[in-house]
Amino acid sequence: MKKIRKRVVFYLLDGARPDVLSELMSQGKLPHLKQLKEEGTYRTATTCFPSTTGPAYLPFLTGHFPGTMNIPGIRWFDKKEFKRSRWNRMAMRSYCGPEAPWFNTDMPADKPALFDLCGDSYNLYNMITRNIPDDHDLGKKGKSWLYTRAHFLKRHHPVDIQGHERIMQMLQSDKDFDFLFAVFPSVDWDSHYHHIRDERTVKAYQIADNSIGEMRAYLEKKGWWQDTLFLLTSDHGLTPSDAHFDLGDWMTEQGLKSVSYPVIWRRNPKSAVMISGNSFGSIHLLNHAGDHALGRSEINQHFGSERMKNLLDKKAVDFVSCRGDNLGEFIIQNQNGSAIIKSDGLKFSYNPIDADPLGMGNIEVSGQQQALEVTMESEYPDALFQISQLFRSSRAGDIVVSAANGHDLRDFWEYPEHKGSHGSLCREHMLVPLIYNQKGWASHSARTADLFPTILKWLNKVPVSSEGRALN
Numbered sequence: 001m002k003k004i005r006k007r008v009v010f011y012l013l014d015g016a017r018p019d020v021l022s023e024l025m026s027q028g029k030l031p032h033l034k035q036l037k038e039e040g041t042y043r044t045a046t047t048c049f050p051s052t053t054g055p056a057y058l059p060f061l062t063g064h065f066p067g068t069m070n071i072p073g074i075r076w077f078d079k080k081e082f083k084r085s086r087w088n089r090m091a092m093r094s095y096c097g098p099e100a101p102w103f104n105t106d107m108p109a110d111k112p113a114l115f116d117l118c119g120d121s122y123n124l125y126n127m128i129t130r131n132i133p134d135d136h137d138l139g140k141k142g143k144s145w146l147y148t149r150a151h152f153l154k155r156h157h158p159v160d161i162q163g164h165e166r167i168m169q170m171l172q173s174d175k176d177f178d179f180l181f182a183v184f185p186s187v188d189w190d191s192h193y194h195h196i197r198d199e200r201t202v203k204a205y206q207i208a209d210n211s212i213g214e215m216r217a218y219l220e221k222k223g224w225w226q227d228t229l230f231l232l233t234s235d236h237g238l239t240p241s242d243a244h245f246d247l248g249d250w251m252t253e254q255g256l257k258s259v260s261y262p263v264i265w266r267r268n269p270k271s272a273v274m275i276s277g278n279s280f281g282s283i284h285l286l287n288h289a290g291d292h293a294l295g296r297s298e299i300n301q302h303f304g305s306e307r308m309k310n311l312l313d314k315k316a317v318d319f320v321s322c323r324g325d326n327l328g329e330f331i332i333q334n335q336n337g338s339a340i341i342k343s344d345g346l347k348f349s350y351n352p353i354d355a356d357p358l359g360m361g362n363i364e365v366s367g368q369q370q371a372l373e374v375t376m377e378s379e380y381p382d383a384l385f386q387i388s389q390l391f392r393s394s395r396a397g398d399i400v401v402s403a404a405n406g407h408d409l410r411d412f413w414e415y416p417e418h419k420g421s422h423g424s425l426c427r428e429h430m431l432v433p434l435i436y437n438q439k440g441w442a443s444h445s446a447r448t449a450d451l452f453p454t455i456l457k458w459l460n461k462v463p464v465s466s467e468g469r470a471l472n
Contacts, residue, residue: 004227005176005178005227006178006227006228006229006458006459006460007177007178007179007180007224007227007228007229008118008178008179008180008228008229008230008231008455008458008459009180009182009215009219009228009229009230009231010060010179010180010181010182010230010231010232010451010455011182011184011208011211011212011230011231011232012057012126012181012182012183012184012232012233012234012235013184013187013205013208013232013233013234013433014053014183014184014185014187014188014234014235015053015185015187015188015189015191015192015234015235015236015237015238015422016187016205016234016237016432016433017196017234017237017238017428017431017432017433018044018237018431018432018433020196020197020201020205021033021205021433022433024202024205024206025037029202029205029206029209030205030206030209031209031213032209032210032212032213032216033209033212033232033435036212036230036232036435036436036437037435039437039439040230040435040436040437040438040439041434041435041436041438041439041441042433042434042435043433043434043446044431044432044433044434044446045233045431045432045433045434045445045446045447045448045450046372046376046381046382046386046430046431046432046445046446046447046448047059047234047235047236047429047430047431047432047447047448048065048066048386048389048447048448048449049066049280049382049383049386049387049389049390049425049430050066050072050073050074050276050277050280050390050423050424051235051236051237051277051280051422051423051424051425051429051430052073052074052235052236052276052277052280052422052423053074053188053235053236053277054071054074054095054103054127055069055071055072055073055074055276056235056236056448057126057127057128057235058071058107058128059447059448059449059451059452059467059468060114060233060448060449060451060452061113061114061115061126061128061181061452062107062111062112062113062114062452062466063449063452063453063464063465063466063467063468064111064449064466064467065386065389065390065449065467066389066390066393067388067389067390067391067392067393067396068111068389068392068393068467069107069108069111069393070106070108070392070393070395071103071106071107071393071395072282072390072393072395072396072397073274073275073276073280073282073395073396074094074095074096074276074277075092075093075094075095075096075261075274075275075276076092076093076274076282076395076396077091077092077093077259077272077274077282077284077395077397078090078091078092078394078395079272079284079286079291079292079293079394079395080291080292080394082272082286082291083286083291084291089102092259092261092264092272092274093106094261094262095127096261100127101127103127103128104127104128104129104130105130107128107130112464113128113130113131114179114181114452114455114456115128115129115130115131115132115179115181116130116131117456117461117464118178118179118455118456118459118461119178119179119459120136120175120176120177120178120179121136121177121178121179121180121181122136122137122138122170122177122179122180122181123136123137123138123139123181123182124138124139124163124166124167124180124181124182124183125139125143125159125163125182125183125184125185126181126183138163138166138167138169138170138182139162139163139166139183142162146158146159146162147159150186150189151189151416152416154189154193154416156185156186156189156190156200156204157186157200157203157204157207159185159186160184160185160186160204160207160208160211161207163182163183163184163211164207164210164211164214164215167180167182167211167215168214168215168218171215171218171219171222172218178459179455179459184204184207184208184211186204186207187201187204187205187208187234188238189204190203190204191238191420192238192418192419192420192421193416193417193418193419193420194419194420195240195419195420196238196239196240196420212230212232216230228437229436229437229438229455229458230435230436230437231434231435231436231451231455232433232434232435232436233432233433233434233435233448233451234432234433235432235448236277236422236423236429236430236432237422237428237429237430237431237432238420238421238422238428238429239279239405239406239420239421239422239426239428239429240406240419240420241278241279241405241406241407241408241418241419241420241421242406242419243315243316243406243407243408244407244408244410244411244414244417244418245314245315245316245317245403245407245408245409245411246409246410246411246412247260247273247275247281247283247401247409247410248260248263248273248275248410249411249412250311250314251270251271251273251283254307254310255270256270256271256285256287256303256307257269257270257271258270258271258272258273259271259272259273260272260273260274260275261274261275261413262413263413269286270285270286270287271283271284271285271286271287272284272286274397275409275410275423276423277421277422277423277424277429278403278408278409278410278414278418278421278422278423279402279403279407279408279409279421279422279423279424279426279429280400280401280402280403280409280423280424281400281401281403281409282395282396282397282399282400282401283303283397283398283399283400283401284397284398285299285302285303285398285399287302288301288302292394293323293394293396293397293398294322294323294398295322295323295324295325295326296322296323296324296325296331297325299322299398299399303398303399308320308333309335311401312333312334312335313335315404315407316403316404316407316408316409317334317401317402317403317404317407318334318402318403318404318405318424318425318426319332319333319334319357319358319402320332320333320334320399320400320401320402321333321387321391321399321400321402322398322399322400323391323398324340328342328343328344328345328388329341329342330342330343330387330388330391332357332358332387333357334355334357336355336357337352337353337354337355337357338352338353338354338355338357339351339352339353339355339356339357339358340353341383341384341387341388343384343385343388346366346367347364347365347366347367348363348364348365348366348367348368348370348371348384348385348388349362349363349364349365349384350362350363350383350384351363358378358379358380358383359378359379359380360375360378360380360383363375363384365384368385368467369444369445369469371384371385372385372445372447373444373445376445378427379426379427380425380426380427380430381427381430381431382430382447383425386425386430387425389467402424402425402426403421403423403424405424405426405428407421408421432448434446434448436471438472441471441472442469442470442471442472444469446471447468447469449466449467449468450468450469450470450471451468451471452464452466452468453466453468453469453470454468454470454471454472456470457470457472458472
């Protein structure tokens with residue numbers, strides 16, 4: 001008997017919100033996704049913190065979170081490397097530009113991606129391309145020019161249309177495959193530059209839906225669809241924003257001269273500020289001896305209570321987090337007061353100290369799955385685990401700022417002006433849609449990291465250690 005070859009088609013609809021997706025399906029504007037919902041499963045999952053493109057690709061492609069992978073933002077800063085020599089290549093990074101290809105070499109070599117594990121793999125528009133042959137990287141040719149034109153002219157749909165054409169060219173060339181990973185970026189771009197429900201954003205959803213319909217029809221014609229796992233998810237949601245607070249400039253005004261992209265060559269800086277998605281900011285204090293990440297007491301000493309009060313009083317700031325003074329402790333603080341998260345990797349707790357910034361009361365749970373279950377319906381889904389994983393990386397900074405909805409943390413240098421933001425720990429940024437063409441799989445609350453072991457299991461590959469939990 002001929003062995004059945006299983007395949008995986010993964011569509012990443014960058015920036016898609018589950019509520020907008022549901023609205024468009026109910027309005028009949030996404031017929032192919034609606035069909036998949038009816039035939040398979042439609043649910044929500046949580047992404048990671050920061051909820052931003054690039055780092056948020058890591059969970060489903062490697063099974064690990066940004067802190068574990070030491071890539072805690074689309075922009076990051078390494079205090080140890082900077083103090084060793086600010087001229088060295090590993091002192092800081094922005095993947096929003098010419099440094100983007102370094103994402104592959106910045107990833108830990110001992111953490112394989114699905115492309116390393118799944119046999120014949122193809123990629124479209126995803127920046128994680130380690131070990132993908134050029135002829136399997138479907139969007140590589142002409143990508144830089146296409147993306148640049150889309151950015152400055154705000155004409156994004158040609159990127160997705162060309163991406164679909166290249167998917168179909170690959171399929172129609174009669175090349176077989178095990179894993180196809182395709183990014184459709186226009187929902188994210190149109191949400192940033194227009195609105196999450198703008199007609200141009202809706203059109204971007206429809207382009208992806210049309211692609212799914214044509215791709216599926218071809219696989220059905222080939223007799224491959226029934227043995228193909230189709231997945232669609234996103235890396236983050238977005239919320240509209242109309243107020244810009246530049247965290248880097250504010251630090252300089254506070255007497256802690258800051259380096260931040262693109263102004264990274266200032267003399268004798270006292271801090272560094274790295275912004276991701278515009279709603280996530282990491283502050284690295286440089287005005288102290290040593291090159292270590294600071295805990296709460298040292299932050300109070302070198303940042304100061306008055307600066308912290310001024311920061312928390314800003315309307316743009318929802319809350320800040322930092323490491324506590326003991327291993328496995330993390331402080332959450334807003335203008336009302338603070339709470340503490342404790343984690344030893346197995347147990348998680350959240351307890352107000354003099355306020356309840358996350359509005360969760362007292363929580364004591366065992367295991368990262370329970371940490372998700374107990375917070376899934378809260379305003380900050382998976383907050384206990386996500387804050388813990390982020391601070392595994394010293395590059396996460398000394399103080400992490402999560403922006404309030406309607407605001408972001410970057411101003412002058414963000415051209416064109418952003419009218420939508422993501423990156424924070426809020427519900428609207430953390431929840432993403434998850435659609436797959438299977439029924440009866442596990443019903444436990446899901447993280448995007450769960451897709452990594454799910455895909456390996458579907459393809460009958462040897463399990464690889466990860467932070468995800470298979471759904472099948």
